[in-house]
Amino acid sequence: MDDFKVTPWDVEGVVDYNKLIEQFGTSPLTDELIEKTAELTKSELPLFFRRRFFFSHRDYDKVLADYESGRGFFLYTGRGPSGPMHIGHIIPFFATKWLQENFDVNLYIQITDDEKFLFKEKLSFEDTKRWAYENILDIIAVGFDPDKTFIFQNSEFTKIYEMALPIAKKINFSMARAVFGFNEQSKIGMIFYPAIQAAPTFFEKKRCLIPAAIDQDPYWRLQRDFAESLGYYKTAAIHSKFVPGLTSLEGKMSASKPETAVYLTDDPEEAGKKIWKFALTGGQPTLKEQREKGGNPEKCVVFKWFEIFFEPDDEKLMERYRACKAGELTCGQCKRELIERVQKFLKEHQKKRKEAEKKVEKFKYTGELAQEQWDKAIPEPLRT
Amino acid sequence: MDDFKVTPWDVEGVVDYNKLIEQFGTSPLTDELIEKTAELTKSELPLFFRRRFFFSHRDYDKVLADYESGRGFFLYTGRGPSGPMHIGHIIPFFATKWLQENFDVNLYIQITDDEKFLFKEKLSFEDTKRWAYENILDIIAVGFDPDKTFIFQNSEFTKIYEMALPIAKKINFSMARAVFGFNEQSKIGMIFYPAIQAAPTFFEKKRCLIPAAIDQDPYWRLQRDFAESLGYYKTAAIHSKFVPGLTSLEGKMSASKPETAVYLTDDPEEAGKKIWKFALTGGQPTLKEQREKGGNPEKCVVFKWFEIFFEPDDEKLMERYRACKAGELTCGQCKRELIERVQKFLKEHQKKRKEAEKKVEKFKYTGELAQEQWDKAIPEPLRT
Numbered sequence: 001m002d003d004f005k006v007t008p009w010d011v012e013g014v015v016d017y018n019k020l021i022e023q024f025g026t027s028p029l030t031d032e033l034i035e036k037t038a039e040l041t042k043s044e045l046p047l048f049f050r051r052r053f054f055f056s057h058r059d060y061d062k063v064l065a066d067y068e069s070g071r072g073f074f075l076y077t078g079r080g081p082s083g084p085m086h087i088g089h090i091i092p093f094f095a096t097k098w099l100q101e102n103f104d105v106n107l108y109i110q111i112t113d114d115e116k117f118l119f120k121e122k123l124s125f126e127d128t129k130r131w132a133y134e135n136i137l138d139i140i141a142v143g144f145d146p147d148k149t150f151i152f153q154n155s156e157f158t159k160i161y162e163m164a165l166p167i168a169k170k171i172n173f174s175m176a177r178a179v180f181g182f183n184e185q186s187k188i189g190m191i192f193y194p195a196i197q198a199a200p201t202f203f204e205k206k207r208c209l210i211p212a213a214i215d216q217d218p219y220w221r222l223q224r225d226f227a228e229s230l231g232y233y234k235t236a237a238i239h240s241k242f243v244p245g246l247t248s249l250e251g252k253m254s255a256s257k258p259e260t261a262v263y264l265t266d267d268p269e270e271a272g273k274k275i276w277k278f279a280l281t282g283g284q285p286t287l288k289e290q291r292e293k294g295g296n297p298e299k300c301v302v303f304k305w306f307e308i309f310f311e312p313d314d315e316k317l318m319e320r321y322r323a324c325k326a327g328e329l330t331c332g333q334c335k336r337e338l339i340e341r342v343q344k345f346l347k348e349h350q351k352k353r354k355e356a357e358k359k360v361e362k363f364k365y366t367g368e369l370a371q372e373q374w375d376k377a378i379p380e381p382l383r384t
Numbered sequence: 385m386d387d388f389k390v391t392p393w394d395v396e397g398v399v400d401y402n403k404l405i406e407q408f409g410t411s412p413l414t415d416e417l418i419e420k421t422a423e424l425t426k427s428e429l430p431l432f433f434r435r436r437f438f439f440s441h442r443d444y445d446k447v448l449a450d451y452e453s454g455r456g457f458f459l460y461t462g463r464g465p466s467g468p469m470h471i472g473h474i475i476p477f478f479a480t481k482w483l484q485e486n487f488d489v490n491l492y493i494q495i496t497d498d499e500k501f502l503f504k505e506k507l508s509f510e511d512t513k514r515w516a517y518e519n520i521l522d523i524i525a526v527g528f529d530p531d532k533t534f535i536f537q538n539s540e541f542t543k544i545y546e547m548a549l550p551i552a553k554k555i556n557f558s559m560a561r562a563v564f565g566f567n568e569q570s571k572i573g574m575i576f577y578p579a580i581q582a583a584p585t586f587f588e589k590k591r592c593l594i595p596a597a598i599d600q601d602p603y604w605r606l607q608r609d610f611a612e613s614l615g616y617y618k619t620a621a622i623h624s625k626f627v628p629g630l631t632s633l634e635g636k637m638s639a640s641k642p643e644t645a646v647y648l649t650d651d652p653e654e655a656g657k658k659i660w661k662f663a664l665t666g667g668q669p670t671l672k673e674q675r676e677k678g679g680n681p682e683k684c685v686v687f688k689w690f691e692i693f694f695e696p697d698d699e700k701l702m703e704r705y706r707a708c709k710a711g712e713l714t715c716g717q718c719k720r721e722l723i724e725r726v727q728k729f730l731k732e733h734q735k736k737r738k739e740a741e742k743k744v745e746k747f748k749y750t751g752e753l754a755q756e757q758w759d760k761a762i763p764e765p766l767r768t
Contacts, residue, residue: 155549156546158545158546159542161498161539161544161545165539168502168571168576172569172571173568174569176572186557187554187557188575188579189549189576191575192552381748382749382762
C-alpha cells in the first residue's frame with residue numbers, strides 16, 4: 001500500500017505548479033514557513049496551508065519575521081465587481097479570513113468598480129456599482145472582523161486617487177504596458193489603473209501581505225519595483241493554486257462560462273443539478289472497470305473540490321482518495337456527497353449573505369478601521 | 385488727427401490674434417456678442433470686454449442664450465500650483481470675477497496640484513500642496529463670492545476621480561497623445577490627467593463657460609468631442625489674449641524667467657525697480673527723437689500693461705496713446721506712472737491676500753457651493 005504514503009495533495013495534478021514558481025520567479029512555500037505559521041499563530045493550520053493550496057510566496061518569511069518582532073503587517077485583497085461571485089472567487093476570502101483571525105491583523109478589501117467599468121467596454125458604471133454592492137454582501141458573509149476590515153469601493157473611497165499619484169509618477173507607459181498589455185487604443189483610465197491597484201499596499205507603514213492566485217503576481221511586481229523608493233515596503237504575497245471550474249482541471253473557474261461555475265447566489269437545487277450534469281470526474285467508462293481499476297482522483301474535479309474546500313478533515317479526504325483508487329467509490333456516490341456539501345454551504349452562505357445587508361455600513365464606513373481611513377480622507381473642517 | 389479714430393486696442397500688435405482664431409478654429413468675439421453681454425448683465429462692460437482682451441470664443445453665443453432663457457450656466461477655471469503667481473496669472477481671475485458678479489453664477493476653481501506634481505519631475509507633492517495654499521490666497525484676494533465659488537484641490541477633492549472615470553473611458557492613449565504630446569516614457573498619472581481636467585465641466589448639468597487664454601483651447605477640444613455622448617454640454621469658452629512679460633510683447637509672462645514677471649508677493653519697492661530696469665518700451669533712442677517722432681505704444685509693454693489692466697479709464701488710456709505718439713510723453717514718465725499703479729495694486733492685493741487666510745476654509749469647505757459639492761462626495765453615513 002505504498003500509494004498511501006503520499007497525501008493526495010502531493011500528487012501531481014494537471015497544472016504544473018512548480019513550473020509556475022519558476023516561470024513567475026517566486027519562492028516555494030516551504031514546510032519550514034508553514035510550520036512557522038502554525039507556531040506563531042498557535043493554531044491548527046487550515047486546509048489551505050495543510051494541503052498547499054498556498055504553494056508559493058514573495059517575502060512571506062519577512063512577514064512572519066515582522067509579526068514575530070512585533071512590527072506587524074496587514075492584509076490586502078480585492079474583488080472586481082462585474083458579475084455574481086462563484087465558489088472559486090470566495091475560497092481565497094476564507095483563507096484570508098483565517099489569516100486575519102489568527103494573526104489578528106487589519107485587512108483591506110478593494111472593490112475595483114473603477115477597473116471593471118474601465119476595462120469592460122459594455123459594462124455601465126451603474127451596473128458595476130450594483131455588482132459591487134452584491135459582491136460586498138458575499139464577502140461580508142465570510143465573517144471578517146468588522147472593526148479590523150475596511151471594504152472600500154474605489155469610485156467612492158476616492159482618497160485612493162491621492163494615494164495613487166506618487167505611484168503614478170513612478171510608472172511610465174511602457175512599464176505599465178509590459179504588465180497589462182496596453183496599446184494605442186487603451187483608454188487612459190485603464191492606463192492609470194495600475195497605480196490605483198498598488199495604492200492600498202501603502203495604507204499602513206507596515207509590510208503588506210496579499211493572498212492571491214499565482215497568476216496575479218505580475219501586477220504586484222511593478223509595486224515591488226518602486227515601493228522602497230517611496231519609503232514603503234515591497235509588498236509580500238502568498239500565492240494560491242487555481243480553483244478549477246466544474247468541467248476541467250485546467251485553469252480557473254470562470255464566470256464567463258456559466259456551466260463551469262457554482263454561483264454563491266445559485267439556488268441550491270439548481271447548483272446540485274449543475275454539478276451532477278457538468279462536473280468532470282476521473283472515473284472509468286463503466287462501473288465494472290471502476291470496480292476493477294479504481295478511479296483517478298488526480299484527474300477529478302469532484303475530488304479537487306473536496307480537497308480545496310469541501311472536505312476539511314484530512315483523514316476523511318485520504319479515505320476518499322483511497323476508496324476511489326481502490327474502486328470502492330463510484331463517481332455517482334462521490335458527486336452526490338459533494339452536492340450535499342455544496343448545498344449545505346450555499347444555504348449557510350445565503351443566510352449569512354442576507355444578514356450581511358445590515359453590516360455593509362459598518363464594513364464600509366463606521367467600523368473602527370473604516371472610520372479611521374475615512375477620517376484621513378475627509379478634510380478636517382468637514383469631519384463629524 | 386485720423387490716427388485717433390482707431391482705439392489703441394484695435395491697433396495690430398506683435399501677436400496676430402486673427403491668425404490664432406484661424407489656427408485654433410475658434411470664432412471671433414463679435415461686437416454683437418459683446419453688446420449682448422452688456423445688455424443681459426445690465427452692466428457697464430469691463431475693460432476685458434471693451435478692449436477685446438477676450439477676442440475669441442466657442443459657444444459663447446449659446447451661453448448667452450442659456451442665460452437669457454433662464455437655464456443658466458456656470459464658470460470653470462483653474463490654476464496649476466507650482467510656484468508663486470504673477471500679474472499675468474491673476475488678470476484672468478479678475479475677468480472671471482466680473483463674469484461671476486454680473487451673471488450671478490457659480491464658479492469652480494480647480495487647483496491642479498496633481499497635474500503639477502505629475503508633470504514636474506522635480507516638484508515634490510508637499511511643495512505642490514504648499515504652492516496650492518499660497519496660490520489660493522492670491523485667488524481669494526480677487527474677491528469672489530464665497531458662497532458661489534468652490535475652490536478645490538484635486539488631491540483633496542478626490543471625488544473628481546470618480547467623475548473622471550466615464551471621461552477616462554472615452555479617451556484613448558492616441559487621442560490624449562495628440563493633444564498633450566505623450567510618449568512611451570510619460571508617466572501613467574500624466575496620461576490620465578486629461579480626464580481630471582475635463583471633469584469639472586460636468587459639475588452641473590448646465591453649459592460650462594471657461595475663460596482662458598487662447599493657447600489653452602486644445603485641452604478643451606477633447607471634452608467637446610465626447611461631452612454629448614455622456615449626456616452633457618460641450619463646454620463653451622471665451623479666449624483671452626496673452627498678458628506679456630516685462631521684456632517682450634511676444635508670448636506670455638513666464639514664471640520661469642523671473643525678470644519678465646511681477647509676482648503678487650513681490651515687495652512693491654522691488655517690483656518697481658524690476659519694471660524700471662526690464663520693461664520694454666516703444667520709445668526712441670534719444671529724448672530728442674522721442675519729442676520729434678513720438679513713441680510706439682503698440683510695441684510697448686508698459687502701454688500694454690496699462691491697456692490690459694492698469695488704466696481702467698478708456699479716455700485716459702487714449703490720451704496716453706495720443707501723448708506718446710505725439711512725443712509729449714517720455715518713456716521714463718510713463719514707466720513711473722505704471723510703477724505707481726502696480727505698486728498700489730500690489731499693496732492692496734497683499735492686504736487682501738493676508739485677509740484671505742481666514743477665508744480659505746469657506747471657499748474650500750464650508751461656503752454654500754463648497755458644502756454642496758462635498759456633501760455629494762462624502763458617503764451619507766459619514767456626513768455631518
